[in-house]
Amino acid sequence: MTAGEPSARTRALSLRTRVLVGLAAIALVAIMAAVAVTVTTQHYLVSQVDDRLLAFSGPSHGTGLGDADDYVVSGGDADDDETSGSSTSTTTDWWNERPSDAVRGLLTETGTLVVQFQPNVYGEERFDAPVINPADLSRTSLTYLTSRAPGDHEYRVLAKPLSSGWEITAVSLEGVRSATQRLVMIEALGIGALLAGLGLVAWWVIRLGISPMGRMVDASTRIANGDFDVRLDAATSGTESAALATSLNTMIGRLTDALSERERSEARLREFVADASHELRTPLTTVLGYAQLFRRGALTRKAEQADAWSRTEAEATRMKRLVEDMLELARYDAEPEMHLAPTDLARVVSEVLNDAARVHPEVSFAMGGPGPLVPDVAGAITAQVDGDRLRQAIINVVGNAAQHGATHVVVTVTQESRGDADNVRVEVADDGPGMTPEVAARATERFVRGEGSRSRSTGGAGLGLAITAAIVEAHHGHLEIASVEGEGTRIGMVLPMVQPRQ
Known part of the structure; x- marks a missing residue:
């Protein structure tokens, strides 16, 4: 098989199957492209969040982050803890007053997250800190990970190792999830419209192109089985199938006429042979009869012999004229000069x-x-x-x-x-x-x-x-x-x- 030549399995597929497979391949490529765009976009948005985390985290020292005792434990009640008020020092008032959706705190080696700065852009909504497993963090380098929080919230977390734990900076992934959901919804609508369009194209192609071909195949099978009264039908004029049906109908009509003419010619030939045999049989019988009479000596008188020879000559002349007429017709059939x-x-x-x-x-x-x-x-x-x-x-x-x-x-x-x-x-x-x-x-x-x-x-x-x-x-x-x-x-x-x- 040469390059570019379809395989035997491909050639065995019907035209309808090829159209459906082709449209399904287009739909599959569109879905894969949508998935690739969604994943790529999500990774890009998350990488942007990682850049924000690195900018928010700043240096590990000189940012007001002290020991774990200086932090507020996540989930605690500030009214019940008298030390919570004293933990907000004047050195961090500038951060509290700055609008931010970042979370900063210290994660101890036991897994307790002590929050010093929490988002202040969400109004009065209750803040749920992310749950972080210390086993997932590195003691020697920065660690980026995605962590969940109670209430089905997700955070992107940056952990910097410290001597007594990890400095945690986290940002909610709600914006990334919302953007991804909108992108998925837009892609789903687009793919749905694409599938609907492909389905309409498939229906149109099959109805106008393939279905008439199927009907023509059925009609051709009936014609091959000897039913020459069948004619091919193409529902829509101006299409290739209609032109093919018209050409085949013309060919079938001519074939039917040719077969009918052949049958008539064969019938005329049989009749011609029978008539010619009949016309030649009588003079031949007469000639043969008189010849036998003469050979047996039955014609003894001169008058009888003269009459016999006269009749024999007449029948021979009739036979000669008949043969000449048939030869004349044969010459006209062969386009005479x-x-x-x-x-x-x-x-x-x-x-x-x-x-x-x-x-x-x-x-x-x-x-x-x-x-x-x-x-x-x-x-x-x-x-x-x-x-x-x-x-x-x-x-x-x-x-x-x-x-x-x-x-x-x-x-x-x-x-x-x-x-x-x-x-x-x-x-x-x-x-x-x-x-x-x-x-x-x-x-x-x-x-x-x-x-x-x-x-x-x-x-x-x-x-x-x-x-x-x-x-x-x-x-x-x-x-x-x-x-x-x-x-x-x-x-x-x-x-x-x-x-x-x-």
Whole structure:
């Protein structure tokens, strides 16, 4: 693991846990900083008190401190002790008159504190001297210590060793304790506000960022299990989770469409294979049957042999045409090479209708309405197309109309504008039997025929419109089919007049 790379344990933590751990670490650092500030401040205030004690204590001699007999015993009653009045000599009147919160006295080796000077700044409050254990004091150097007094008071004490005990100077720590308590209260309020803010941030981050991610994980799991109807939901727009949900929903939609299209393609492929097998089986069976008859000598007469060979040739021709149609569709699926040139579509349609009129004399063909078919009909409409392939497409549609029982076929060529593009519309309308909506919706699929049976009385294998649609799409156009059962069919080929650049 390289430097700075998270450990495996850290990578295993969820995003929610990482956020909470991070915020908890911030809170812990804030609390530790507050504790450090409090302790440091308290030590600083106590050190200031120690400096005051050293200044108050002064030299050990020449300050009016005498022997222990000259001191007032702590806790004694001045009215009951006649010597207490005499102990306050004139040499200490200046100290009594000076405002001070310091205590001065002598601590004997037996632990008795004899007080000479006591605080005079606390009014009439009873003074309780600190309790000092001589065992805690040094006999050779100054001693600083904190001592308690009755009534839950604390004193900071400075003890100077004397020949008969210790000279004691003490100052109340009430100010230090009060300042420390105020500091702790301020820090507690600040830390409380910080924790509340961190909690609000954690809630906000988890609600807006992590909770939607959790919902997306659940939805993704359901999608992975095959439920493609699930969509991801992000409660708030404009966030990264919302953008991710939108992107994933788009991806899921495309994946669902792709899977649905694949299923449809597989179904069409199975149907195509079945139809192609069916279409090829009949001519192959015919050819094989006549070949077996000829091999066994069943065809002895010349007339029978001629008929057999004629039927065999017809079925072989049908099979050849079917294979060529399938190869043609395969070429269009592989993006065929187009030879585009300016082509007069009205002339192409006129030629196709003239040829169809000779092949199907029982059907009336017209261009744009009844009338004679002449090459130079009503004005030229020119488009950039492959004339040979487009001619094949028109022949397929017109031939289908004639073969499926139409008595009148009308072809119109018009120019129309859609948006910024100019298109040409070649529409073939007939009065044939028409198609059901189901068949019309699938008319451009391969091996789809209008009749429900497999009869070939009308000819064709159901590939004509599929080839027509492929040709029109190769020209960047589209095929429109409108059919009403019993009333006829209208098929429109919409082509751009100028081909778009690839």
